[in-house]
Every structure is written in C-alpha cells, then in structure tokens.
Amino acid sequence: MNSPSFDSAGQTYQQTRMTHWDAVARQRDRWTGLGGAYHKRLAEIYRFLVSPGQRVLEIGSGLGNLIGAVEPSRGVGVDFSSEMVVRATALHPEIKFVHADAHDLSFLHETFDVIILSDLVNDAWDVQRILEQIRPLCAPSTRVIVNFYSRLWQLTLSLAQQTRLATKMLDQNWFTPDDVRGMLNLAGFESIRGWTEVLFPLPIPLLQPFCDRFLARLPFFRELALSNFVVARPTPLRLPPFSAKMGGVSRRDEGGQQPVVSVIVPARNESGNIKAIFERTPKMGRKTEIVFVEGHSTDDTFLAIEREIASHPSTPSLLLRQPGIGKGDAMRAGYDAAHGDVLMILDADLTVPPEDLPRFYDALVSGKGEFINGVRLVYPMEKEAMRVLNFFGNKFFSMAFTSLLGQPVKDTLCGTKVLWKKDYNRIAANRAYFGDFDPFGDFDLIFGAAKLNLKIVDLPIRYRERTYGSTNISRWKHGMLLLRMVWYAARRIKFI
Numbered sequence: 001m002n003s004p005s006f007d008s009a010g011q012t013y014q015q016t017r018m019t020h021w022d023a024v025a026r027q028r029d030r031w032t033g034l035g036g037a038y039h040k041r042l043a044e045i046y047r048f049l050v051s052p053g054q055r056v057l058e059i060g061s062g063l064g065n066l067i068g069a070v071e072p073s074r075g076v077g078v079d080f081s082s083e084m085v086v087r088a089t090a091l092h093p094e095i096k097f098v099h100a101d102a103h104d105l106s107f108l109h110e111t112f113d114v115i116i117l118s119d120l121v122n123d124a125w126d127v128q129r130i131l132e133q134i135r136p137l138c139a140p141s142t143r144v145i146v147n148f149y150s151r152l153w154q155l156t157l158s159l160a161q162q163t164r165l166a167t168k169m170l171d172q173n174w175f176t177p178d179d180v181r182g183m184l185n186l187a188g189f190e191s192i193r194g195w196t197e198v199l200f201p202l203p204i205p206l207l208q209p210f211c212d213r214f215l216a217r218l219p220f221f222r223e224l225a226l227s228n229f230v231v232a233r234p235t236p237l238r239l240p241p242f243s244a245k246m247g248g249v250s251r252r253d254e255g256g257q258q259p260v261v262s263v264i265v266p267a268r269n270e271s272g273n274i275k276a277i278f279e280r281t282p283k284m285g286r287k288t289e290i291v292f293v294e295g296h297s298t299d300d301t302f303l304a305i306e307r308e309i310a311s312h313p314s315t316p317s318l319l320l321r322q323p324g325i326g327k328g329d330a331m332r333a334g335y336d337a338a339h340g341d342v343l344m345i346l347d348a349d350l351t352v353p354p355e356d357l358p359r360f361y362d363a364l365v366s367g368k369g370e371f372i373n374g375v376r377l378v379y380p381m382e383k384e385a386m387r388v389l390n391f392f393g394n395k396f397f398s399m400a401f402t403s404l405l406g407q408p409v410k411d412t413l414c415g416t417k418v419l420w421k422k423d424y425n426r427i428a429a430n431r432a433y434f435g436d437f438d439p440f441g442d443f444d445l446i447f448g449a450a451k452l453n454l455k456i457v458d459l460p461i462r463y464r465e466r467t468y469g470s471t472n473i474s475r476w477k478h479g480m481l482l483l484r485m486v487w488y489a490a491r492r493i494k495f496i
Contacts, residue, residue, distance in 0.1 A: 002105070051426070055112045059120055121146060152223075180228070189232040196227065236367020265334075270349060277290065278308050281315075285361070290317050292305045302319075371419045417445055427448030443482075
C-alpha cells in the first residue's frame with residue numbers, strides 16, 4: 001500500500017479508519033439496510049453523469065459497485081481498506097483496484113476523463129491534499145465529481161446507524177458545498193455546477209422514486225436532501241486576449257497548435273446578406289473557413305453564395321444544400337462537413353455582428369468556457385431587433401432552462417454558439433438520450449453540453465435589426481414546441 005507521511009494525529013486517524021472500514025467490508029458480506037437503497041440511487045445518478053466508455057478513477061472505491069455501474073473503458077479504483085479491495089476485485093474483475101491511501105497518488109501516471117470522490121470527503125483527514133493529488137491526473141477536459149453528506153442529516157444518520165439501518169461511521173467532516181468549492185479552488189479546480197440528491201433513502205416503492213426524482217428537485221425540499229453534488233474541472237490556463245488584427249496567433253488549442261475555425265452559416269432567403277458575411281467575418285486561428293448550408297430558399301441565396309465564393313478565393317468556403325428542413329438540420333449538416341477544431345454558428349441575418357465572433361473565440365480557446373452561448377438580453381436592443389412577445393418568451397425559457405441545467409443560461413435562442421468540435425462529436429454521440437425533435441438546433445447543443453458537464457459561459461452581445469429579409473421563426477408554433485422541450489428536458493435532465 002502507498003503510505004503518505006502524516007504527523008502522529010494523522011497516522012492515528014488513518015489507522016483507525018482503515019481498521020473500521022476493513023470491519024465494515026467483512027460485515028457487508030451479510031449486511032443489508034438503508035445503504036442499499038441509497039447506493040442504488042447513487043449508481044443511477046452517476047450513470048447519468050458519466051457516459052459509458054470513459055476512463056474513470058474512483059477514490060474511495062469501496063466494493064467497486066459505483067465505478068462498475070458507469071461502465072468505463074478503463075476503470076481504476078483506489079481504497080485504503082485492503083478488505084474492500086479484495087472484495088471489489090472479486091466482484092468487478094474488469095476494474096483495476098489498488099490498495100492505497102488517497103493522500104498519496106504518486107503511483108498513478110495516467111490521466112482520466114472522470115474522477116469520482118463519492119462520500120469520501122466526509123471521512124478524509126486532509127481533503128485539500130487529496131484534491132491536490134488528483135490534479136496531475138487530469139487532462140483539460142477531465143471532470144471531477146464529488147458527492148458528500150449534508151450536515152442537516154447529521155442527527156438522522158446517527159440514529160440510522162444506532163438502529164443498524166445504515167453503516168456505522170466514525171466522526172465525520174460536515175462540509176457545506178461552499179467549503180468543498182473553496183478547497184477545489186485552492187487545489188486548482190473550478191466548480192461548474194452543484195445540486196442536491198436523495199431526499200428519501202428508504203427502499204419503499206413509489207414513495208422513494210417520487211421523493212428522490214421529483215420532490216428533491218423542488219425549492220425547499222432540495223434544501224433537505226441528503227447528498228450534495230459538485231462537478232468541477234481543472235482551472236484552465238488563462239492566456240492573453242485574442243486580437244483579430246493578430247489573426248489569433250496568441251491562441252493555441254489543447255494540442256498546442258493554433259486551431260482551425262469553422263463558421264457555420266445556415267442561410268434561407270438571405271441573398272442580400274451573403275456579400276457582407278464574406279466582408280465582415282474576421283480571420284481567427286490558423287485558418288477560418290465559412291460553411292454555408294442553404295435551406296431551400298425561394299430567392300437566389302444559393303446563386304449569391306456561389307458568386308461570393310468565386311469573388312473571395314482567399315477565403316476557405318464550403319456550400320451545401322440542406323438535406324432536410326429546419327435550422328437544426330442545417331446546423332448538423334454544417335457541423336458534419338466542417339474541417340475546423342472550433343465550431344461557430346453565425347445566423348445569416350447578421351443580427352449578431354460577425355465582428356463579435358473573436359470574443360467567442362477568445363472565451364473558448366482561453367479555457368474560460370467550453371460552450372460559449374450568445375446572450376441578446378443584456379444590452380438594450382435596436383428598435384426592431386426582437387418583438388416584445390419574443391423577448392418575454394426568451395426570458396421565460398431562460399429561467400426554465402437555468403433551473404433545469406444547473407448552470408446560468410440567460411438566452412436559449414441566440415443563434416451564436418461556439419464549442420470545440422471534439423465536444424460536438426460527444427454531444428452528437430449522446431443525441432439519442434434526448435431525442436431528435438429540435439428544429440432550431442440550439443437545445444440539442446445546450447442539453448448535450450449540460451449532459452456532458454461542459455462549462456457553459458454566457459457572452460452578452462448587442463442584437464441588431466435585420467437589414468434584409470424576414471424572420472423564419474413562427475412565434476406560436478415554435479413557442480409550443482419549446483414548451484414541449486422544457487417538459488422533455490425536465491424528465492431527462494432534472495427529474496432523473
């Protein structure tokens with residue numbers, strides 16, 4: 001076993017807990033109680049948070065049931081109880097289990113996609129030291145998921161242990177979510193989102209699912225839940241701001257190269273804006289290509305794009321005929337054809353100025369966010385930029401989706417969204433989880449980003465009036481579809 005150095009108090013603390021958890025492991029061979037329902041619910045939650053096939057490390061892996069449940073391509077469990085490790089290895093031979101103390105992980109020389117600390121920080125001697133140990137095991141895209149008991153349950157858990165409904169525990173660290181976020185920050189991590197789970201950890205049919213999947217998500221009740229969750233990522237390296245005049249030479253992607261940028265332009269009946277798109281789109285990264293997806297226009301949009309491509313031979317360009325209907329279909333066609341490392345959407349109506357795109361590029365490539373979402377609702381708008389009912393509709397959906405996703409999303413329908421192509425590919429691979437009924441494409445991306453625990457960052461822009469054409473959005477028809485999406489997302493994200 002890997003043995004970190006402690007002072008005498010730390011050594012006594014650790015030895016006492018090793019002895020305790022060895023005894024618990026032996027008891028688990030024949031013990032059932034409250035913990036069975038609780039751990040079953042944790043497994044359901046982690047299966048939602050962790051996509052199958054990722055490289056997963058669990059610190060404090062116990063019997064290995066949690067890491068086994070998420071079906072990793074490479075799974076490593078670390079536990080300081082030798083009895084737990086023996087049983088976990090027998091139960092889950094596909095996972096590698098290591099007998100070691102989490103305070104010294106120097107024996108690990110690899111990175112992981114997900115690192116899990118489930119009910120560990122309540123019992124650890126030095127939580128910040130453990131978090132510092134896992135920092136070198138992270139790639140820029142790694143997610144650290146921490147869950148820990150709420151201090152409101154201190155008395156209840158004590159009574160449950162005395163009546164043998166729960167595993168006996170030694171004295172615990174009763175941290176608040178702010179305590180854990182603070183230690184994550186000190187260890188080099190940035191919190192992405194936090195929430196609570198498990199309101200009724202007793203295996204009573206109908207009652208337990210109702211409480212844990214529904215009531216635990218509602219105001220007041222969620223404050224009473226047993227388990228706090230925090231998802232974090234390694235704090236990204238802050239680089240100097242992008243300058244469009246510099247052509248992006250100050251930026252590098254995760255591989256150390258300047259990224260290629262693809263600007264996807266869905267265009268339907270936008271003939272009068274095509275020339276301005278070529279003239280006003282800045283050069284970003286190593287190369288900036290413009291990918292037009294023409295959507296069965298009734299004007300000469302397709303011919304206008306062909307003319308401008310011929311007139312701008314120095315601008316890498318693609319022109320596709322949209323295979324289906326709806327902006328979402330056009331966006332997906334453009335994404336699939338794009339060659340860039342960075343994917344941007346630019347609406348052909350130019351209500352979001354192309355000159356603002358370098359700000360989105362900067363926010364993404366600097367690591368400030370992993371999904372950059374344009375926001376039209378901060379700055380005052382030009383007079384005809386958005387109709388009044390549309391404005392209030394966007395406000396409503398903003399509040400609804402912020403609650404659903406657990407991250408602030410102030411404007412769900414701004415057309416400009418920017419992300420890495422590698423992350424889009426992961427979203428596309430998980431698309432079946434939500435279904436494929438979004439004609440806009442915005443919610444497909446937002447839901448997918450939230451499901452993958454990407455860091456969503458709102459970027460305020462000034463929304464402009466159209467100078468050509470008219471909107472393709474049907475206020476009432478599409479408004480009803482958005483309500484349907486709210487309900488569907490609630491079932492698939494919030495009330496899981």
